[in-house]
Amino acid sequence: MTQAVAAEILAKRFGDVEAVSDVSFEVQQGEFFGFLGPNGAGKTTTINMLTGLARPDSGAIRIGGVDCIAKPRSAQNLIGVVPDESNLYPELTGMENLCFCGALYGIGKAERMLRAGELLESFDLTQAADRKFAGYSKGMKRKLTIAAGIIHRPKILFLDEPTTGIDVASARQVRQLVASLHREGTTIFLTTHYIEEAERLCDRIAFIVSGVIRRIDSVENLLQPVQNQHVLLISLEQGAHVDMNSLQEAFPELELSLADDLLRAETHDPIRVAPLIRMLEDKGVEVLEARKARPSLEDVFIRITGLDTSSLNREKEKESKSR
Amino acid sequence: MRRWTAFWAIVRKDIKTYYLKPPNVSWGLLFPLAWTGMFFIKSGQGLDSVMNLLPGVTALSILFGTTSMLAVTVTFEKKNRSFERLLLAPIPLELLMLAKTGGAMAFGVANAFVPAAMAFFLTDMSGVAWNLFLPAVILIAVVSTFLGLFIAVAVSEVFEAQTFSNFFRFPMVFLCGLFFPINSLPFFLKPLSYALPLTYGVDLLHGAVRGASAMPVALDLLILNGFCLALFWVNLRNIRRKWFL
Numbered sequence: 001m002t003q004a005v006a007a008e009i010l011a012k013r014f015g016d017v018e019a020v021s022d023v024s025f026e027v028q029q030g031e032f033f034g035f036l037g038p039n040g041a042g043k044t045t046t047i048n049m050l051t052g053l054a055r056p057d058s059g060a061i062r063i064g065g066v067d068c069i070a071k072p073r074s075a076q077n078l079i080g081v082v083p084d085e086s087n088l089y090p091e092l093t094g095m096e097n098l099c100f101c102g103a104l105y106g107i108g109k110a111e112r113m114l115r116a117g118e119l120l121e122s123f124d125l126t127q128a129a130d131r132k133f134a135g136y137s138k139g140m141k142r143k144l145t146i147a148a149g150i151i152h153r154p155k156i157l158f159l160d161e162p163t164t165g166i167d168v169a170s171a172r173q174v175r176q177l178v179a180s181l182h183r184e185g186t187t188i189f190l191t192t193h194y195i196e197e198a199e200r201l202c203d204r205i206a207f208i209v210s211g212v213i214r215r216i217d218s219v220e221n222l223l224q225p226v227q228n229q230h231v232l233l234i235s236l237e238q239g240a241h242v243d244m245n246s247l248q249e250a251f252p253e254l255e256l257s258l259a260d261d262l263l264r265a266e267t268h269d270p271i272r273v274a275p276l277i278r279m280l281e282d283k284g285v286e287v288l289e290a291r292k293a294r295p296s297l298e299d300v301f302i303r304i305t306g307l308d309t310s311s312l313n314r315e316k317e318k319e320s321k322s323r
Numbered sequence: 324m325r326r327w328t329a330f331w332a333i334v335r336k337d338i339k340t341y342y343l344k345p346p347n348v349s350w351g352l353l354f355p356l357a358w359t360g361m362f363f364i365k366s367g368q369g370l371d372s373v374m375n376l377l378p379g380v381t382a383l384s385i386l387f388g389t390t391s392m393l394a395v396t397v398t399f400e401k402k403n404r405s406f407e408r409l410l411l412a413p414i415p416l417e418l419l420m421l422a423k424t425g426g427a428m429a430f431g432v433a434n435a436f437v438p439a440a441m442a443f444f445l446t447d448m449s450g451v452a453w454n455l456f457l458p459a460v461i462l463i464a465v466v467s468t469f470l471g472l473f474i475a476v477a478v479s480e481v482f483e484a485q486t487f488s489n490f491f492r493f494p495m496v497f498l499c500g501l502f503f504p505i506n507s508l509p510f511f512l513k514p515l516s517y518a519l520p521l522t523y524g525v526d527l528l529h530g531a532v533r534g535a536s537a538m539p540v541a542l543d544l545l546i547l548n549g550f551c552l553a554l555f556w557v558n559l560r561n562i563r564r565k566w567f568l
Contacts, residue, residue: 051411052410052411052567053407053410053411053567054567055567073413073414073415074413076411076412076413077413079411081407081411083404083407085403085404087403087404087405087407087408088405088408089336089340089405090403091340092336092340100332100336101408103328103329103331103332104329104332104333104408104409104412104414105325105329105412105413106325106326106328106329106413107328108328148408
């Protein structure tokens with residue numbers, strides 16, 4: 001396999017803030033690569049450097065074998081970018097937007113009209129082809145933005161938060177479209193806050209925290225350590241006060257954490273539910289529900305990034321609201 | 324060839340989405356009309372004053388038309404991040420910025436012909452040296468557009484673009500010999516006049532319309548071309564520094 005993207009020891013500072021330091025990774029041709037990290041981890045800075053929108057202070061970038069720093073325009077011929085915001089032109093129709101984006105890559109009029117028509121059809125937007133982008137729903141905007149990112153048939157597609165802020169049905173459709181692009185051979189570089197999305201779609205994932213890559217591995221390998229974990233989630237009454245120290249003393253074999261009235265118990269052996277619930281109730285804490293959870297990539301993410309579940313949820317909520 | 328496809332697509336898109344919008348077309352018509360009317364009444368010389376006013380009104384129409392439009396549209400596109408699409412396109416930055424400013428230049432040139440068309444109905448225009456008038460108009464449009472781009476690169480909000488452009492434009496109205504000869508300005512303001520590009524454009528227009536330019540035509544043309552190149556270079560440098568972080 002040949003390399004689609006290669007980043008070597010990338011570093012970028014903004015004044016006193018070190019946004020990215022010592023970031024190195026490779027993405028193979030045809031791979032679906034996830035790039036995950038909390039807000040402010042350096043994801044956008046890295047993407048901007050890879051796509052030619054920012055210059056690294058040091059390091060090297062090769063896109064499809066082309067030196068991105070020395071020849072950014074040549075490298076830009078090979079890539080498509082779908083930014084985290086649907087940033088097409090509100091005054092243009094869907095068709096006009098796609099044709100304009102095609103023209104930016106030098107595609108002739110007849111060819112771009114043909115491609116735009118095909119994309120509108122496969123993205124289920126033919127009916128809205130002559131409507132202005134400003135009047136599109138969020139889901140339609142997202143789909144058209146993805147279509148605009150691939151009209152020139154890039155070999156490598158950078159997708160920044162493609163499903164954030166859109167409804168469940170549209171998000172599902174977007175995921176299917178992205179998966180089919182990947183099946184057709186496009187290399188995908190995805191950043192997302194939705195860990196389950198990355199788990200479902202990606203071949204390999206890199207975790208970046210505070211501008212440093214903490215781990216890069218296949219989803220399978222990343223999940224390995226949590227595969228045999230047993231996780232129990234106990235929903236408590238709103239505002240429940242739990243003395244975590246005494247609970248931990250009583251159940252030393254469990255790894256316990258509490259966030260947003262959700263008590264999480266984790267261990268390598270099957271969890272005995274009754275004593276735990278009994279103790280909570282004895283301490284006057286009302287238990288609403290207890291359920292077994294499948295260990296997921298989110299658990300791996302939390303372990304690696306050091307974030308707790310509640311702050312991760314808050315980030316997702318914040319991202320959703322800001323759209 | 325592929326680059327020029329992108330170039331013309333950007334110019335066409337800007338003309339369609341910004342410059343041919345009814346509010347901008349009405350601005351292009353009303354603004355020169357208002358300036359002409361104001362100075363016409365103020366001069367009290369009847370139709371004789373039209374030819375004296377034409378160079379100043381023409382230059383003003385171009386200056387205000389181009390700087391407002393470009394500074395606002397670029398700032399707007401930067402703000403809603405659609406400008407990123409252009410920066411991600413595989414075309415050289417020089418060509419991209421020429422495309423982005425091309426629509427504003429065309430708008431400025433079109434604006435210049437509104438007062439000229441009005442004057443055509445009011446007075447005898449047979450003495451106008453059109454072969455000088457046209458290059459003067461184009462050069463003023465180019466230099467004003469690049470000034471608008473300078474403003475657009477310097478600010479991040481649309482309202483800042485408007486405020487900052489007025490900071491440049493209004494002093495030019497009084498300092499560049501549009502309606503008052505530079506010789507009648509206080510001595511300490513004269514150096515400032517000669518540091519402004521519009522002074523040379525207006526001088527060219529005075530030469531074209533009234534056959535009365537203060538400086539040699541070749542010198543005006545040379546200096547205006549110099550301003551265009553210098554401003555374009557400064558803009559490219561600022562864009563590379565500020566937009567490609």
